[in-house]
Every structure is written in C-alpha cells, then in structure tokens.
Amino acid sequence: MININIHQSINEILVRLFADILDIEEKCLGQGEFSDLSITEMHIIDNIGIDKERTMSNTAKDLRITSGTLTTAIDNLIRKGYVERRRSNNDRRVVMIKLTEKGVLAYKSHEEFHKDLVFSALTNLDKNEEEVLIKVLTNIDVFFKNKYNFS
Amino acid sequence: MININIHQSINEILVRLFADILDIEEKCLGQGEFSDLSITEMHIIDNIGIDKERTMSNTAKDLRITSGTLTTAIDNLIRKGYVERRRSNNDRRVVMIKLTEKGVLAYKSHEEFHKDLVFSALTNLDKNEEEVLIKVLTNIDVFFKNKYNFS
DNA sequence: AAATATAATTTGATTATCAAAGCATTTGGG
DNA sequence: CCCAAATGCTTTGATAATCAAATTATATTT
Numbered sequence: 001m002i003n004i005n006i007h008q009s010i011n012e013i014l015v016r017l018f019a020d021i022l023d024i025e026e027k028c029l030g031q032g033e034f035s036d037l038s039i040t041e042m043h044i045i046d047n048i049g050i051d052k053e054r055t056m057s058n059t060a061k062d063l064r065i066t067s068g069t070l071t072t073a074i075d076n077l078i079r080k081g082y083v084e085r086r087r088s089n090n091d092r093r094v095v096m097i098k099l100t101e102k103g104v105l106a107y108k109s110h111e112e113f114h115k116d117l118v119f120s121a122l123t124n125l126d127k128n129e130e131e132v133l134i135k136v137l138t139n140i141d142v143f144f145k146n147k148y149n150f151s
Numbered sequence: 152m153i154n155i156n157i158h159q160s161i162n163e164i165l166v167r168l169f170a171d172i173l174d175i176e177e178k179c180l181g182q183g184e185f186s187d188l189s190i191t192e193m194h195i196i197d198n199i200g201i202d203k204e205r206t207m208s209n210t211a212k213d214l215r216i217t218s219g220t221l222t223t224a225i226d227n228l229i230r231k232g233y234v235e236r237r238r239s240n241n242d243r244r245v246v247m248i249k250l251t252e253k254g255v256l257a258y259k260s261h262e263e264f265h266k267d268l269v270f271s272a273l274t275n276l277d278k279n280e281e282e283v284l285i286k287v288l289t290n291i292d293v294f295f296k297n298k299y300n301f302s
Numbered sequence: 303a304a305a306t307a308t309a310a311t312t313t314g315a316t317t318a319t320c321a322a323a324g325c326a327t328t329t330g331g332g
Numbered sequence: 333c334c335c336a337a338a339t340g341c342t343t344t345g346a347t348a349a350t351c352a353a354a355t356t357a358t359a360t361t362t
Contacts, residue, residue, distance in 0.1 A: 006281050011269045013288040018172070019215065020292060024299045040349065057309060064174065069350055071311055076348095093309040093358045118162045120298060121291045130157065132283045136272050137164045143271035144171050191318065208340060220319055222342055227317095244327045244340040 021117070028113055034106045036080055042110050044073055045082060050104055053096040055088070082106055172268075179264055185257045187231055193261050195224055196233060201255055204247040206239070233257055 026039055037045070047062050048054055060070040074097055077083040082103035088094035099107060122130060177190050188196070198213050199205055211221040225248055228234040233254035239245035250258060273281060 006285065007266065007269050007273070009285060010273070010281075010288065011265050013285065013292060014269070015265075017288060017292050017295075018169075020295050021169075023215065024295060027299060038348070055309085056311095064170070065349085066351060067310060068312075068352080073349080075311095091309085091359070095310060114162055114166070115158070118158050118165070120294065122158060122161065124290060124294065125287060129283055129287050132276070132280045133287055134157070134161065134164075135275060135280070136284055137161065137168065139274055140168060140268065140272045141164055141171075143268070143274075144168075144175060147267075147271075189317075206340085207342095216318085217320060218341060219321080219343075224318080226342095242328070242340085246341060 024117070025113070032109065034109060037082070037106060041073065041077060041082075042106065044070075044077065045099060045103055045106050046110055048083065048097060048099055048103070048107075050099065050107055053098045056095045056097060059097065077103070176264065183260065185260060188233070188257060192224065192228060192233075193257065195221075195228065196250060196254055196258050197261055199234065199248060199250055199254070199258075201250060201258055204249045207246045207248060210248065228254070 022039070029035065029037060029039060029042060034042075044059070044063060047059060056067055056070055056074070060067040063070065065073075074083055074085060078085055082100055083097055084100055085095055085097050088096050122133075125133065173190070176193075180186065180188060180190060180193060185193075195210070195214060198210060207218055207221055207225070211218040214221065216224075225234055225236060229236055233251055234248055235251055236246055236248050239247050273284075276284065
C-alpha cells in the first residue's frame with residue numbers, strides 16, 4: 001500500500017519536474033541575449049560543441065533527427081550567425097559545420113545555465129541526499145540501457 | 152572539487168535521461184496498440200485521467216498549453232475515439248471532456264510504462280532512501296518554482 | 303565505365319503550437 | 333432588468349519542427 005503511494009508520488013513529482021525544467025529553459029532563453037534561439041536550436045548548438053568541426057550526418061545522428069531536418073535547422077542558424085558551413089575537401093559530398101564566435105558565446109551561456117540549474121537544485125542537499133539522488137539517476141539510466149537496448 | 156564533479160555528472164546524466172525518456176516513450180508508443188497516438192496526445196490522455204470529467208480550460212492550464220491548442224488536440228482524440236466531449240449543463244460555455252473506454256485503456260497502458268520506469272528507479276533503495284528521494288525531488292521542484300518565478 | 307552507395311538538400315506533408323479574433327453564455331453594476 | 337464586461341471555448345492564420353521520399357552531387361565497387 002504505502003509502496004504504491006510512494007511510487008505514485010515519485011512518478012507525479014518526476015513528471016512535474018520534467019515539465020518544469022523544459023519551461024524554465026524556455027523562459028530563460030527567451031529573456032537573455034540569444035533570445036532569437038529556440039530551445040531546439042540551442043540544443044543543436046550544444047551538440048555541435050566548441051572547437052570542432054562536425055559533419056551534418058554525425059550531428060543529425062547524435063541529435064536523433066533526420067538530416068533533412070538538420071539541414072533546415074542549420075540554414076536558420078547560419079542566417080542568424082551562429083554556425084558556419086563548408087564542404088569537406090577530402091570528400092566533396094560531406095558538409096562540415098562549426099560554431100561561429102557568436103555560436104560559441106551562445107554555447108557557453110547555455111552551459112552556464114545548465115550548471116546553474118543543477119547547482120541550485122543540489123545546493124540545499126546534504127551528502128546523504130545527494131548520494132540517493134545519484135543512485136536513482138544511475139538506476140534509471142542503467143534500466144533504459146538494458147531494457148530498451150539503447151545505442 | 153569533488154562537488155563540482157558530482158554536479159557535472161548529475162548534469163550529464165540528466166541531459167541524457169531527458170533525451171532518452173522522450174525517445175523511449177515514443178518508441179514504446181509507436182509499436183504497441185495505440186500506435187495512432189503521439190506522445191503529446193498520450194500526455195493529454197494522462198492528464199485528463201480516469202473516472203472524471205474535466206473542463207477544457209483546467210486541462211489546458213494543467214498542460215500549460217493554450218485552450219486553442221487543446222481544442223484541436225481534443226478534436227483529433229475524439230476522431231480517434233479516445234475522448235468524449237459535452238457541454239456543461241450548469242454553464243453552457245463550459246465544455247467537459249472525459250476518456251472513452253478506449254481512452255481508459257490507453258491511459259492504463261501508459262501508466263504501465265511510468266510504473267516500470269519508477270520501479271526501476273527505486274531498485275536498490277531502502278525505505279529510508281525512498282523517503283529522502285521524495286523530499287529531495289519535492290524540494291527541487293519547489294526551489295525551481297521560486298527561483299524561476301513560476302505561475 | 304557503369305552500377306551502386308553515400309551525403310546532403312529539397313520538396314511536400316503533418317503535428318504542435320501560439321496570438322488574436324470571434325461566438326456564445328454568464329455575471330455584475332446601474 | 334438590461335447592457336457592458338468577463339469568461340470559456342473555438343476558429344483562424346501563422347510559424348517551427350519534424351519526417352519520408354525524391355533529387356543532386358560525389359565516391360566506391362565491380
């Protein structure tokens with residue numbers, strides 16, 4: 001009985017947290033510098049990363065979207081000045097993308113946001129609580145890998 | 152030092168989990184019965200809940216979408232046979248929605264998925280740790296609401 | 303050299319979303 | 333009691349994100 005209730009309430013809290021985090025991210029994005037970026041675009045910038053060139057196909061795979069979707073997203077990010085694109089010299093079919101300086105700034109700002117979010121979430125926890133949380137997160141992670149056979 | 156690392160790893164786990172959960176949920180949906188439902192639609196079904204009639208506006212508020220968006224979503228769910236809609240007798244402006252039998256089945260199937268997830272999250276935790284977890288998650292949620300000034 | 307495979311883009315469609323306008327009904331102030 | 337304002341919902345018109353399939357250009361294989 002009590003077990004069921006605990007499960008139930010944990011479920012509810014998790015669902016709520018999930019929604020809240022998305023909301024917070026959106027809100028924070030919308031009001032800062034870089035407010036011309038959507039969450040999706042920010043995640044693409046995050047995935048491209050700093051100081052490296054990526055191919056379109058690898059990036060699309062990482063992001064779990066089709067390359068067609070990525071093409072249009074990158075078109076927009078180039079238009080907005082966050083990304084550069086060039087053809088590879090080795091293989092002229094391949095297109096390399098990388099962040100511009102402005103893109104790097106956006107990346108860093110987003111990284112800051114994440115750090116801040118996690119930091120503030122954890123700042124009131126004692127060691128013991130932190131450990132429980134890590135244990136749980138790791139459990140879930142492992143569970144997914146096993147059960148759903150993740151790449 | 153060690154603190155920073157813990158934060159860092161929690162951050163990474165969270166980001167990964169976030170992507171995985173959505174993905175898995177989508178995958179599970181796509182292959183079962185109810186494969187004509189999108190994740191979004193399933194979340195609406197989840198929010199409506201079993202054994203109660205809800206108003207459109209309350210549901211929209213809960214889901215944090217505009218009522219216009221909900222109207223079209225409900226149109227589709229009715230067309231697919233998951234939801235019923237009727238005007239309230241007390242107040243003819245109000246529209247009540249509720250799950251059909253098929254809707255309830257979909258609800259339960261989705262509930263299974265969540266139960267599974269939570270169950271796996273809690274393996275290895277003893278009673279005490281479970282309680283700590285609830286406290287931790289609730290705190291984080293409250294904290295976010297305050298810090299980011301949620302409605 | 304021709305056939306096949308690969309990488310990216312384009313095209314045409316769908317879904318989810320919003321803001322603002324519109325419609326029907328209820329409520330509150332004169 | 334009536335009319336103006338408020339409320340609840342739907343419609344409209346627009347945009348973003350996404351996919352699958354067709355297309356284009358280049359590499360690889362046979």
